[in-house]
Amino acid sequence: MEYKFKSIKSYGLNKEKILKMYQDMLKIRYFENKITDVYSKGLMPGLAHLYIGEEAVAVGTCANLTERDFAVSTHRGHGHLIAQGVDLKKMMAEVLGKEIGYCKGKGGSMHIMDINKGILGANGIVGAGIPIATGSAYSAKIRGTDQVTISFFGEAASNQGTFHESINMAAAWKLPVVYVCENNLYGISVDIRKVTNTKDIATRALAYDIPGVVVDGNDVLEVYRVTKEAVDRARKGEGPSLIECKTYRWKGHNLGDPGRIYRLEEERKEWMKRCPIKTFQERLIKEKIYSEEKLNLIEKNIKEMIREITDFAIKSPYPREEEAYEDLFVEKKGVEAR
Amino acid sequence: MKVKKITYALAIAEAIDEEMQRDKNVILLGEDVGRLGGNFKATVGLYEKYGESRVKDTPISENSFTGLGVGAALTGLRPIVEIMFGDFLMLAMDQIGNQAAKIRYMSGGQAKIPLTIRTTLGGGRSSAAQHSQSLQALVCHIPGLKVVTPSSAAEAKGLLKTAIRDDNPVIFFEHKMEYNKTYEVPEEEYTIPFGVANILKEGKDITIVGTSNQALKALQAAEELIKGGISAEIIDPRTLVPLDKNTIINSVKKTGRLLIVDEGYECCGVAGEIAMSILKDVFYYLDVPIERLTTANLPLPFSPVLEFPIIPDEKKIFQKAKEMVIGKEVAKWQNI
Numbered sequence: 001m002e003y004k005f006k007s008i009k010s011y012g013l014n015k016e017k018i019l020k021m022y023q024d025m026l027k028i029r030y031f032e033n034k035i036t037d038v039y040s041k042g043l044m045p046g047l048a049h050l051y052i053g054e055e056a057v058a059v060g061t062c063a064n065l066t067e068r069d070f071a072v073s074t075h076r077g078h079g080h081l082i083a084q085g086v087d088l089k090k091m092m093a094e095v096l097g098k099e100i101g102y103c104k105g106k107g108g109s110m111h112i113m114d115i116n117k118g119i120l121g122a123n124g125i126v127g128a129g130i131p132i133a134t135g136s137a138y139s140a141k142i143r144g145t146d147q148v149t150i151s152f153f154g155e156a157a158s159n160q161g162t163f164h165e166s167i168n169m170a171a172a173w174k175l176p177v178v179y180v181c182e183n184n185l186y187g188i189s190v191d192i193r194k195v196t197n198t199k200d201i202a203t204r205a206l207a208y209d210i211p212g213v214v215v216d217g218n219d220v221l222e223v224y225r226v227t228k229e230a231v232d233r234a235r236k237g238e239g240p241s242l243i244e245c246k247t248y249r250w251k252g253h254n255l256g257d258p259g260r261i262y263r264l265e266e267e268r269k270e271w272m273k274r275c276p277i278k279t280f281q282e283r284l285i286k287e288k289i290y291s292e293e294k295l296n297l298i299e300k301n302i303k304e305m306i307r308e309i310t311d312f313a314i315k316s317p318y319p320r321e322e323e324a325y326e327d328l329f330v331e332k333k334g335v336e337a338r
Numbered sequence: 339m340k341v342k343k344i345t346y347a348l349a350i351a352e353a354i355d356e357e358m359q360r361d362k363n364v365i366l367l368g369e370d371v372g373r374l375g376g377n378f379k380a381t382v383g384l385y386e387k388y389g390e391s392r393v394k395d396t397p398i399s400e401n402s403f404t405g406l407g408v409g410a411a412l413t414g415l416r417p418i419v420e421i422m423f424g425d426f427l428m429l430a431m432d433q434i435g436n437q438a439a440k441i442r443y444m445s446g447g448q449a450k451i452p453l454t455i456r457t458t459l460g461g462g463r464s465s466a467a468q469h470s471q472s473l474q475a476l477v478c479h480i481p482g483l484k485v486v487t488p489s490s491a492a493e494a495k496g497l498l499k500t501a502i503r504d505d506n507p508v509i510f511f512e513h514k515m516e517y518n519k520t521y522e523v524p525e526e527e528y529t530i531p532f533g534v535a536n537i538l539k540e541g542k543d544i545t546i547v548g549t550s551n552q553a554l555k556a557l558q559a560a561e562e563l564i565k566g567g568i569s570a571e572i573i574d575p576r577t578l579v580p581l582d583k584n585t586i587i588n589s590v591k592k593t594g595r596l597l598i599v600d601e602g603y604e605c606c607g608v609a610g611e612i613a614m615s616i617l618k619d620v621f622y623y624l625d626v627p628i629e630r631l632t633t634a635n636l637p638l639p640f641s642p643v644l645e646f647p648i649i650p651d652e653k654k655i656f657q658k659a660k661e662m663v664i665g666k667e668v669a670k671w672q673n674i
Contacts, residue, residue: 070413103446113445120412121445125436131402132437135409135417142365142391143414165402172397327447328482330505 011221025055025277028079030306039255045097048109051079053250056276058083060223064231070118070149072133075110077122086114092313099319127160134166137177148234149177156187158201171208174239178230181244188253189262202244217245218276340525347517349491350380353498365392368420378517400429408438411453421457424473438507439482454501460513467637472601475608477509484508485578487550491521496530513551533580541571544595552599559655568663587619594625604632
């Protein structure tokens with residue numbers, strides 16, 4: 001599993017952009033660590049699916065988007081949301097089921113949405129976001145905007161019918177959408193290699209006559225470079241692409257699943273050695289882009305910020321009981337009172 | 339009021355045409371809605387008028403083109419998705435039931451899904467078990483969906499225009515046996531609000547609630563019933579969600595009898611639901627128990643001699659209503 005990084009400078013990005021990627025990955029990591037913490041203290045209802053280990057995929061991809069673009073997320077959605085710059089207080093509050101949460105406590109971890117930031121929802125049904133993302137791309141095309149939609153999903157979702165049905169339509173109609181498959185190898189416990197014959201998911205792009213690219217999902221700059229090409233292509237009206245990011249979830253499928261029964265410890269350790277954040281930090285220092293002191297300070301500040309937003313969310317009130325009966329329909333008052 | 343005579347299918351096409359003209363964000367998606375003008379000819383002329391981007395022939399991928407409608411609705415369009423046969427709703431149930439119905443609620447009211455899903459119900463065409471079902475109960479069961487079952491062409495047109503303007507997901511059931519029938523439809527533009535039942539005929543002896551074209555069949559039955567001195571009040575609820583319970587309750591308080599006719603299956607069906615949802619309000623006014631006429635709990639068989647006997651029709655409505663008013667034994671005796 002030896003992986004050779006290219007020099008950061010070869011990507012031609014400005015220092016601020018590089019730093020933001022580093023910060024966003026850290027925000028995801030510390031946010032997820034905090035979730036583990038509040039969960040183990042019994043402060044969190046239900047559960048959540050952690051993104052630890054996969055940070056470079058969301059950050060590298062979303063670094064290509066503007067505030068007007070769209071992203072459709074998954075059950076493992078915290079990373080995508082944070083990378084798109086959502087309000088972390090409202091996000092943590094939602095995970096805790098609080099009134100000020102993004103969904104007023106009605107969605108929880110698996111359904112966080114920020115429509116104003118173009119995040120059309122995390123989604124609890126595997127593969128269900130793929131057609132929704134395709135529809136958002138169709139809408140952008142009809143409305144004549146240059147908005148691009150990112151469709152995030154896992155390797156297991158690529159075996160749902162929606163994957164085929166949606167990419168087929170997007171390819172036929174040259175829709176501005178980028179399908180980003182996060183291949184973390186396991187659908188809960190099932191090893192993709194045991195249920196799928198092809199080595200890569202991206203090769204399926206051949207069937208739709210669209211570009212299909214495999215990329216190291218733990219290298220944020222490679223993810224950025226590859227998705228940039230796809231986003232540019234989509235924006236120019238040249239149609240969809242399928243990007244497969246090879247990565248690994250360090251934790252179990254969800255909180256409470258140790259994720260060990262079905263995976264070899266050596267495999268996990270190998271992937272952890274290739275931590276997307278740590279390797280990036282090492283490169284930043286080695287190439288003298290940022291000093292170790294500076295990066296450590298940034299990390300400390302992010303850790304502190306996550307602690308603050310979590311305390312705030314913990315102290316914030318739960319919704320009123322009556323809230324359960326609101327928001328089912330958009331109603332114009334008086335028209336359908338009966 | 340000036341009226342014109344057009345088919346039910348054309349009334350649907352007119353409703354879509356008027357709304358597409360009124361709002362450029364209205365688009366139409368589905369199998370064969372384009373060049374062919376719809377399998378039931380209910381989208382004739384729209385492809386020629388609005389072009390391929392707004393009238394889109396989709397591949398045969400019901401779940402994903404419904405999801406495409408959900409995504410488009412989330413981002414500013416008002417899609418109309420056609421699912422050719424109501425039976426195919428089951429192919430799209432994830433996008434209908436888990437996505438369209440729930441996204442607004444799950445997002446705490448941030449999003450709206452102005453999506454109209456047009457589909458069909460009704461047997462009687464010898465289309466057998468996978469092209470004949472009336473699955474309105476299936477979608478009524480899921481909170482977050484409005485459900486419309488229009489009767490005549492004029493009703494279908496006015497209700498469809500309301501559906502398209504509604505900011506919520508609406509499942510709109512057109513009756514397959516009605517498409518080719520000609521009806522009087524108002525010349526001028528009009529819409530029909532949701533949640534307001536239509537009293538097709540006033541009466542004093544029995545209330546008959548008929549969904550979709552069963553309301554029209556009930557009206558035919560009422561014309562026969564009156565010959566025997568039985569005066570039936572006929573109600574078309576128009577929308578099952580929201581349901582105008584008050585109109586039904588007030589009618590039953592007056593007549594003391596209620597027969598509900600729905601072409602869906604009896605088990606966990608619309609007729610049972612309507613009955614139970616008003617029972618506590620009418621219980622002490624009832625002279626006889628509430629009755630229902632539905633399709634038997636069977637897959638619809640192919641041969642007409644097998645199919646028609648298990649679907650409600652005007653004759654069955656007539657017989658059941660008569661039994662309820664004059665008593666089963668007397669009705670039997672009268673038939674000899």
